[in-house]
Amino acid sequence: MPAVKTLRADGRRNRARLLAAAAELIRQEGAQASLEEIARRAGLGSATLHRHFPSRHALLEAVYREGVEQLCEHAAAQPGLDPAAELDTWVEDTTAYIADNRGLGIALLGSSDTVGGDGLTADEICVTDRLTDELQVLVDRAAHAGVLRAGVTGSDLMTLMNAIGTATEKDSATARRLVRLALTGIHPCP
Amino acid sequence: MPAVKTLRADGRRNRARLLAAAAELIRQEGAQASLEEIARRAGLGSATLHRHFPSRHALLEAVYREGVEQLCEHAAAQPGLDPAAELDTWVEDTTAYIADNRGLGIALLGSSDTVGGDGLTADEICVTDRLTDELQVLVDRAAHAGVLRAGVTGSDLMTLMNAIGTATEKDSATARRLVRLALTGIHPCP
DNA sequence: AGATAAACGGGGTGGTACCCCGTTTAGTCA
DNA sequence: TGACTAAACGGGGTACCACCCCGTTTATCT
Numbered sequence: 048m049p050a051v052k053t054l055r056a057d058g059r060r061n062r063a064r065l066l067a068a069a070a071e072l073i074r075q076e077g078a079q080a081s082l083e084e085i086a087r088r089a090g091l092g093s094a095t096l097h098r099h100f101p102s103r104h105a106l107l108e109a110v111y112r113e114g115v116e117q118l119c120e121h122a123a124a125q126p127g128l129d130p131a132a133e134l135d136t137w138v139e140d141t142t143a144y145i146a147d148n149r150g151l152g153i154a155l156l157g158s159s160d161t162v163g164g165d166g167l168t169a170d171e172i173c174v175t176d177r178l179t180d181e182l183q184v185l186v187d188r189a190a191h192a193g194v195l196r197a198g199v200t201g202s203d204l205m206t207l208m209n210a211i212g213t214a215t216e217k218d219s220a221t222a223r224r225l226v227r228l229a230l231t232g233i234h235p236c237p
Numbered sequence: 238m239p240a241v242k243t244l245r246a247d248g249r250r251n252r253a254r255l256l257a258a259a260a261e262l263i264r265q266e267g268a269q270a271s272l273e274e275i276a277r278r279a280g281l282g283s284a285t286l287h288r289h290f291p292s293r294h295a296l297l298e299a300v301y302r303e304g305v306e307q308l309c310e311h312a313a314a315q316p317g318l319d320p321a322a323e324l325d326t327w328v329e330d331t332t333a334y335i336a337d338n339r340g341l342g343i344a345l346l347g348s349s350d351t352v353g354g355d356g357l358t359a360d361e362i363c364v365t366d367r368l369t370d371e372l373q374v375l376v377d378r379a380a381h382a383g384v385l386r387a388g389v390t391g392s393d394l395m396t397l398m399n400a401i402g403t404a405t406e407k408d409s410a411t412a413r414r415l416v417r418l419a420l421t422g423i424h425p426c427p
Numbered sequence: 428a429g430a431t432a433a434a435c436g437g438g439g440t441g442g443t444a445c446c447c448c449g450t451t452t453a454g455t456c457a
Numbered sequence: 458t459g460a461c462t463a464a465a466c467g468g469g470g471t472a473c474c475a476c477c478c479c480g481t482t483t484a485t486c487t
Contacts (some may be wrong), residue, residue: 055453055464083443092467097445131424200425212403213372214396225397232422234321235390245484273474280456282436289477 062099064089070110077216078150108174111151113175117143119181119193127177131194134185139226141178145212146222152213156206179205251355252289254279259300263368267406268340297365301341305364308334310373321384324375328398329416331368336412342403345395369395 054062068089082103086096097220100106121136145152154177183201190199207229217220244252258279262270272293276286290296312327335342345365373391380389397419405412 053464058465061465081443082445093444094446094467095465098465132261134423180457194273194424196421196423196425199418201301203415203418204241206404206411207377207401207419207441210400210415211397213404214400221396225393225400228389228393229397230423231386233386233394233420234384235386243433247484248434251434271474274475283475284436284477285434288434293475 049228053158058099061091063090065096065099065106066110069106073107073110073150076146078103078153080150082106107150107153111148111174114144114148114151119177122181122185129194130185130189130192134189134195135227135230137182137185138204138230139223141182142208142212142222142226144218145177145208146217146219149216152209152216155209175205176196246378248289251279251281251285253287255281255289255296259296263297263300263375264338264342268293268343272296282382297340297343301338301364302343304334304338307366309367312375319384320375320379320382324385325420327372327375328394328420329413331372332398332402332412332416333409335398336405336407336409339406342399342406345399365395377407 065085069080069085072085072088082096083093085106086093089096096106100109118137118141121140128136145155151174156179179201182205186195186199186201186204189195208226211222211225211229215225254255255275259270259275262275262278270288273283274284275296278288283392286296290299308327308331311330312323318326341364345368369391372395376385376389376394378393380383396415401415401419404416
């Protein structure tokens with residue numbers, strides 16, 4: 048059992064209901080889905096939603112935490128691919144995920160307002176940091192293997208993924224095409 | 238004098254006031270600035286704003302029409318640069334413009350709802366088409382010169398510019414860096 | 428000047444985010 | 458077990474927003 052965890056049984060149950068309702072409505076209507084409607088669908092008062100998630104950003108982070116965790120584990124699990132392909136694949140997959148899940152992009156963008164809502168325990172970190180850290184591992188590996196252009200940072204790629212994923216909402220096929228384009232450049236090499 | 242133009246003198250004056258107020262507030266608060274507040278600053282009722290611009294999208298288009306026109310003329314005026322540099326430069330400049338002018342990106346993205354609001358006369362076309370057409374000229378020229386990777390379309394680049402510009406609002410320096418990155422790819426060539 | 432249609436805007440509707448504060452309920456301890 | 462206490466809840470209020478109806482004002486033309 049973790050050291051710090053205080054949340055009453057009904058609180059935990061209602062938090063889960065809110066997250067489920069939020070995930071569903073966000074899938075349908077995007078990241079700007081009505082918070083009132085989410086609370087309504089969860090069968091709870093809107094005040095309860097605001098108590099659990101003090102901002103839209105906090106709610107989005109919580110909704111996507113699980114998916115982001117899977118993406119990161121997926122990255123770590125890649126066996127013997129070469130560093131360039133490894134990086135490219137993960138960047139492409141993650142961008143497609145952002146495109147498919149309207150809202151994650153916004154979750155990543157927004158001012159990462161001071162963590163402290165009572166929906167977050169101390170040992171959790173925000174999804175942005177989680178993704179950025181994972182990406183940095185891949186970037187470092189590629190750089191070390193000499194297959195990364197000088198000056199390219201993890202932060203650059205993060206912004207790029209976010210940009211493309213957000214701009215191609217609900218069209219992950221296009222997102223993948225654009226990512227590949229951006230990774231290889233628009234001009235032929237020789 | 239153009240053939241088609243019917244708008245009463247007060248209508249024309251108020252339309253200009255609305256555009257000026259909109260440009261100012263959008264510069265301050267971004268594309269989601271309150272329409273009520275824009276009308277208020279223009280000294281007009283909100284109904285008047287909605288009559289001139291039936292949607293936020295229509296208003297944004299009108300606000301940025303002039304700037305877009307300049308970008309397009311700038312593209313046509315480039316003298317003897319080689320097609321690759323010509324394309325790259327324009328794409329970079331335009332993306333920086335989108336980043337600097339919060340709202341233009343959204344104007345480009347949104348469902349280009351059927352033109353027909355009384356704020357548009359028949360001979361005007363939407364800014365998206367204007368930019369896309371200009372870009373296509375540069376793309377064709379580059380493709381003809383053999384300096385464009387096969388399969389790259391104007392639409393691809395348009396989406397990419399939009400994505401990067403929107404994701405780096407108010408930070409055109411980063412926008413330029415990311416565009417250059419995307420144009421040349423993240424891996425070294427040989 | 429008078430007619431007529433264009434343009435205006437006060438004010439209504441229905442929606443949203445966010446929060447106060449009295450009420451309910453889970454957890455605890457004798 | 459029952460009583461106590463703090464956690465959690467939610468009805469309802471405030472303030473804002475987009476959007477529109479419809480009676481009033483005003484430009485334009487003859």
